[in-house]
Amino acid sequence: MPGTNLTREEARERARLLEVDSYDVELDISGAEEGGTFRSVTEVRFRCAEPGAATFIDLVAPAVREVVLNGRALDAAEAFADSRIALDGLAAENTLRVVADCAYTNTGEGLHRFVDPVDKQTYLYTQFEVPDARRVFASFEQPDLKAVFAFTVTAPAGWQVVSNSPAPEPVAKDGTRTWVFEPTPRISTYITALIAGPYHVARDVYRGTAADGTPVEVPLGVYCRPSLAEFLDAEEVFRVTRTGFDHFQEKFDHPYPFAKYDQLFVPEFNAGAMENAGAVTIRDQYVFRSRVTDAAYEGRAETILHELAHMWFGDLVTMEWWNDLWLNESFATYTSVLALSEAPGLWPGAWTTFANQEKAWAYRQDQLPSTHPIMAEIRDLDDVLVNFDGITYAKGASVLKQLVAYVGQEEFFAGVRRYFKRHAWANTRLVDLLSALEETSGRDLKAWSKAWLETAGINVLRPEPVWAEDGSLASLAVLQEAPPLPQGAKGQSVLRPHRVAVGFYRREEDGRLRRADRVELDIDGPRTEVPVAGKGLRPDVILLNDDDLTYAKVRLDERSLAVVTAALGAFEDPLPRALCWSAAWDMTRDGELAARDYLRLVLSGVGSESDIGVVQSLQRNTKLALELYADPAYRPEGLAEWADAALGLLRSAPAGSDHQLAWARAFSAVARTDDQLALLRGLLDGTASVDGLEIDTELRWELLERLVATGVLDGDAVDAELARDATAAGERHAAGCLAARPxxxxxxxxxxxxxxxxxxxxxxxxxxxxxxxxxxxxxxxxxxxxxxxxxxxxxxxxxxxxxxxxxxxxxxxxxxxxxxxxxxxxxxxxxxxxxxxxxxxxxxxxxxxxxxxxxxxxxxxxxxx
Known part of the structure; x- marks a missing residue:
C-alpha cells in the first residue's frame, strides 16, 4: 500500500491553508457491467489562506486525463504521483478540475463491483472510510475539510442509483439514465456515497415531531438485491428505524439532519455497516435467508440504531482528526444500546448482551500489547486503519455509561444537545464535548477525562468481606488493582475513579438468587469501604459492578464463587448472570480458572440459561477454551464431554425453539465420534431428524462443513450442495468447505x-x-x-x-x-x-x-x- 498514507501533520497543514466550499462530481458508470474503469470528473472550489502556496489533492486512479487549476492546465504525468496531485501557485479563490479513469474494485474499498450469480446482474456500492473516496473522485481526504457535494451519475437504464441526497427523475439517453442529485449539506468526504444497480427497494415514510413541536417527515428506503428480496423483512427494519428516529430526536433535541434515509443491504461488505449520510450501507448477511435466533435480530437492530445515531454523532458533528474517532463510535455504540433497552418494543435486555459480548471484546483488546487510550494517538492513516477496535467501540461506550452514572442521564444528554447546537456541520475535538458536559453537569471532568480517556489498561475490582460470628456481613471493602500494561504497550497503568453498584444476592426457598440489597458508591484509590455495617446483610453472593455501571474486571470472593459455581443459573435476572458468566470467562482467559473448570461451570448452568444471546456466547467461549486453553492431553476428553452435552441439550431443547437451533449449531461444530458424525450426515440427507428442527439452507452448510472437515464427505458433496444453493452465499460456503478438507x-x-x-x-x-x-x-x-x-x-x-x-x-x-x-x-x-x-x-x-x-x-x- 505505498504512497497512500497521510500524516496528521500533513492534514493539519492542509487544513490551515484551505477551506473547501464545494465539489461537483460526475461519474459515468454506464459500463459497469463490463468492469474495468469508469470516468470520474471532479470540480472542486476551495479557498487558500496564503495565495501562492502549494498543496495537494488525493486521488487513487489508474490514469489521470486532465488537471486544470484556475484555468491553467497542469501536466498530469508530472503532477500526479503517489496517489496525490500536486497543486502550486494557489489563488485566494480556486477552482480545480480533474478528469480521471478510476477503477472498480473487488476488495470492499472505493467503488466495489459485484456480479450476482443468480441473476448475473452487476451491483455497485462505495465504502470510503477511512481514506477511499479518493478511489472514486479527487478529494481532500481528511475529515475536517468538509464541503457541499453535488453528484451526477450516468448509469445503465433500469438501475436504481442512490446517493446522500434525493434526486429528481433521471434523464434517459441511449440506454442510460443520468441522475442529478441535490447538493448535500457540509459533510466530510468519507461519508459521501454511491450505490447503484438493479436493486430491489421497499419504501416508507417516518412521521414524527421535533422537540419544538415541528412535524418531521423523512422518506425511508430499504434496498437489497432481487435474489434476496423474498427474505427481506423490510417492515421490521422500518419498525426499528422509526423507533430509533423517535428516541434519538427526543434525546438529542435536534431533528434528523438529512433529507432522506436509505438503508442498503449490499454484498461482500467488509464491516457490519457504514454511516454514509442518508445512505447507510449494511452487509447483506443481515437479510436472513434461513431461520436465526432472536439474538441475531437484536444484533441487527443494534447495527441499525448504531448507524442511525451516527447521523448526529459523526455526520452532523464530525471529529477533527482520527484520534477522536471515539467521538463517533463510542457514542454511537452507547446510544444504540441505550435505545435498544429503553425504546418501546425493542430489546429491554440489551445491556445484558452488551455486558456479555461487547465488553468482552473490550477487555480482550485492552490486554493486548497494542492497548491504547480511548482517545488514541493517531499519527497517520495507517494508524487509524487498524484502530477500529474494541477500545474505540466497546470500552468507549462502557466509559460513557459510567459517565452517565456519574453525572446523571438528564445532565449528560443536556450536554449532548448543547454540543449539537454549538457544533452542527462542524468538526470537534474532545475538549468541545467535555466543555458542554461540564456546563450542564456542574462537574469538572478534566480529571475524569485524564483517567478514562487518555490512559490505557483495565482495572480489577475485588471484594474483601469480613464476616461476623452470626454469619452476617460485618464489613466490606473494594480493592482496586491496576495490573501492569502488557509488554510493549505505551504508558503506565493507573487506578481510576469508578461509579459502581454492589449487589447482595440471597438464595431464596425456591432456589432462585435474588437481589436483597444494593449500594451505589464511588470507588477511588486502592481500597474503598462499602457502608454495610449494621445492615445485617447475609448475602450468598456479593456482586461488584452490579448493573454493569463501570468498566473493570470483577472478581468474586471465595464464598460467592462457590455459590456461583454451583448455581450460576439460579440468578433470577439475566444481567447479574451475564456479569458472572463474563467474570468466569475472563478468569479463564487470564489463567485464573482452568479450562476444564470453566467447562464444568458452563455445563452446570447453561441448560437453565434463558437468554439466547448468553447461551450462544457460552457455546463459542467453551469451544474456544477447549481448543486453545485446555491442556492438550485433556483436550480430547473435554471436547468429547462438550459434544455429548451439546447433543443432549439439542435433544432436550423445546422443539422449534431458538435454544434448539443454537444447540444444533454448537453440536455440529464439535461432533467427532462416528455416531455423532453419522447423525450429522443423516440430518443433511434426511435420513435422521430432530423433532422441530428445520434443516434449512444455512444449517445445511454448517453440517456439511463439519462433515467435510472431518473427512466424512468430500468435494463432490460440496459441488452438489452448491448446485442446490447457487447463490453468492452458497459460493462463500462452498469455498470455505473446500478449504476445510483435511x-x-x-x-x-x-x-x-x-x-x-x-x-x-x-x-x-x-x-x-x-x-x-x-x-x-x-x-x-x-x-x-x-x-x-x-x-x-x-x-x-x-x-x-x-x-x-x-x-x-x-x-x-x-x-x-x-x-x-x-x-x-x-x-x-x-x-x-x-x-x-x-x-x-x-x-x-x-x-x-x-x-x-x-x-x-x-x-x-x-x-x-
Whole structure:
C-alpha cells in the first residue's frame, strides 16, 4: 500500500491553508457491467489562506486525463504521483478540475463491483472510510475539510442509483439514465456515497415531531438485491428505524439532519455497516435467508440504531482528526444500546448482551500489547486503519455509561444537545464535548477525562468481606488493582475513579438468587469501604459492578464463587448472570480458572440459561477454551464431554425453539465420534431428524462443513450442495468447505488462492481463510507457519488494507500453541523492525499475544488436572 498514507501533520497543514466550499462530481458508470474503469470528473472550489502556496489533492486512479487549476492546465504525468496531485501557485479563490479513469474494485474499498450469480446482474456500492473516496473522485481526504457535494451519475437504464441526497427523475439517453442529485449539506468526504444497480427497494415514510413541536417527515428506503428480496423483512427494519428516529430526536433535541434515509443491504461488505449520510450501507448477511435466533435480530437492530445515531454523532458533528474517532463510535455504540433497552418494543435486555459480548471484546483488546487510550494517538492513516477496535467501540461506550452514572442521564444528554447546537456541520475535538458536559453537569471532568480517556489498561475490582460470628456481613471493602500494561504497550497503568453498584444476592426457598440489597458508591484509590455495617446483610453472593455501571474486571470472593459455581443459573435476572458468566470467562482467559473448570461451570448452568444471546456466547467461549486453553492431553476428553452435552441439550431443547437451533449449531461444530458424525450426515440427507428442527439452507452448510472437515464427505458433496444453493452465499460456503478438507492438497490449494494469488474478491478470501484454519487439523497447518512469515511483507505491500488484514490475522499460526511459535514471531518482529509498517507489526503482535495467553492458560489447566 505505498504512497497512500497521510500524516496528521500533513492534514493539519492542509487544513490551515484551505477551506473547501464545494465539489461537483460526475461519474459515468454506464459500463459497469463490463468492469474495468469508469470516468470520474471532479470540480472542486476551495479557498487558500496564503495565495501562492502549494498543496495537494488525493486521488487513487489508474490514469489521470486532465488537471486544470484556475484555468491553467497542469501536466498530469508530472503532477500526479503517489496517489496525490500536486497543486502550486494557489489563488485566494480556486477552482480545480480533474478528469480521471478510476477503477472498480473487488476488495470492499472505493467503488466495489459485484456480479450476482443468480441473476448475473452487476451491483455497485462505495465504502470510503477511512481514506477511499479518493478511489472514486479527487478529494481532500481528511475529515475536517468538509464541503457541499453535488453528484451526477450516468448509469445503465433500469438501475436504481442512490446517493446522500434525493434526486429528481433521471434523464434517459441511449440506454442510460443520468441522475442529478441535490447538493448535500457540509459533510466530510468519507461519508459521501454511491450505490447503484438493479436493486430491489421497499419504501416508507417516518412521521414524527421535533422537540419544538415541528412535524418531521423523512422518506425511508430499504434496498437489497432481487435474489434476496423474498427474505427481506423490510417492515421490521422500518419498525426499528422509526423507533430509533423517535428516541434519538427526543434525546438529542435536534431533528434528523438529512433529507432522506436509505438503508442498503449490499454484498461482500467488509464491516457490519457504514454511516454514509442518508445512505447507510449494511452487509447483506443481515437479510436472513434461513431461520436465526432472536439474538441475531437484536444484533441487527443494534447495527441499525448504531448507524442511525451516527447521523448526529459523526455526520452532523464530525471529529477533527482520527484520534477522536471515539467521538463517533463510542457514542454511537452507547446510544444504540441505550435505545435498544429503553425504546418501546425493542430489546429491554440489551445491556445484558452488551455486558456479555461487547465488553468482552473490550477487555480482550485492552490486554493486548497494542492497548491504547480511548482517545488514541493517531499519527497517520495507517494508524487509524487498524484502530477500529474494541477500545474505540466497546470500552468507549462502557466509559460513557459510567459517565452517565456519574453525572446523571438528564445532565449528560443536556450536554449532548448543547454540543449539537454549538457544533452542527462542524468538526470537534474532545475538549468541545467535555466543555458542554461540564456546563450542564456542574462537574469538572478534566480529571475524569485524564483517567478514562487518555490512559490505557483495565482495572480489577475485588471484594474483601469480613464476616461476623452470626454469619452476617460485618464489613466490606473494594480493592482496586491496576495490573501492569502488557509488554510493549505505551504508558503506565493507573487506578481510576469508578461509579459502581454492589449487589447482595440471597438464595431464596425456591432456589432462585435474588437481589436483597444494593449500594451505589464511588470507588477511588486502592481500597474503598462499602457502608454495610449494621445492615445485617447475609448475602450468598456479593456482586461488584452490579448493573454493569463501570468498566473493570470483577472478581468474586471465595464464598460467592462457590455459590456461583454451583448455581450460576439460579440468578433470577439475566444481567447479574451475564456479569458472572463474563467474570468466569475472563478468569479463564487470564489463567485464573482452568479450562476444564470453566467447562464444568458452563455445563452446570447453561441448560437453565434463558437468554439466547448468553447461551450462544457460552457455546463459542467453551469451544474456544477447549481448543486453545485446555491442556492438550485433556483436550480430547473435554471436547468429547462438550459434544455429548451439546447433543443432549439439542435433544432436550423445546422443539422449534431458538435454544434448539443454537444447540444444533454448537453440536455440529464439535461432533467427532462416528455416531455423532453419522447423525450429522443423516440430518443433511434426511435420513435422521430432530423433532422441530428445520434443516434449512444455512444449517445445511454448517453440517456439511463439519462433515467435510472431518473427512466424512468430500468435494463432490460440496459441488452438489452448491448446485442446490447457487447463490453468492452458497459460493462463500462452498469455498470455505473446500478449504476445510483435511488433505495436504486442499490446504495447498487454499493457501495458493489467498496468498500466492490476488484474484479472490474480499468475501471469498475471507471464507477460504475461515475454512482453512480448522482446530482439528493442527498437523496439516503446521507446514504453513514459515510460509506465513515469509509472505507478510509482500501481502501488506500488494493488498488493500482490509484484505491484507484478513490474511495477517486469519492465517497467523494461532493453532500452533507452543513456545516455538512465539520465538518465530519474535524473530520476524526483530528481522523486520526497520521495514515493516507499524500497523502490520501491531497485528502480528496482537496475534502473538493470543498464543502467549493460550500457553499460560494451558499451564493452569494442566495444573488443575
Amino acid at each position: 488433505t495436504a492438497e486442499a490446504k495447498e490449494e487454499a493457501w495458493a488462492s489467498v496468498v500466492d494469488g490476488n484474484e479472490l474478491p474480499n468475501a471469498l478470501q475471507e471464507a477460504v481463510i475461515m475454512g482453512f484454519v480448522q482446530p482439528d487439523q493442527r498437523e496439516l497447518l503446521e507446514r504453513f507457519t514459515e510460509r506465513y512469515f515469509a509472505s507478510l511483507l509482500d501481502v501488506w505491500r500488494t493488498r488493500g488494507n482490509d484484505m491484507a488484514q484478513q490474511i495477517v490475522i486469519g492465517l497467523y499460526p494461532s493453532m500452533q500453541v507452543r513456545a516455538e511459535t512465539l520465538a518465530r514471531t519474535d524473530a520476524w518482529l526483530a528481522e523486520t523492525a526497520a521495514e515493516a509498517p507499524a500497523a502490520l507489526r501491531r497485528l502480528v503482535s496482537e496475534s502473538r499475544d493470543g498464543v502467549a495467553r493460550a500457553l499460560r492458560a494451558q499451564e493452569r489447566d494442566r495444573a488443575a488436572g
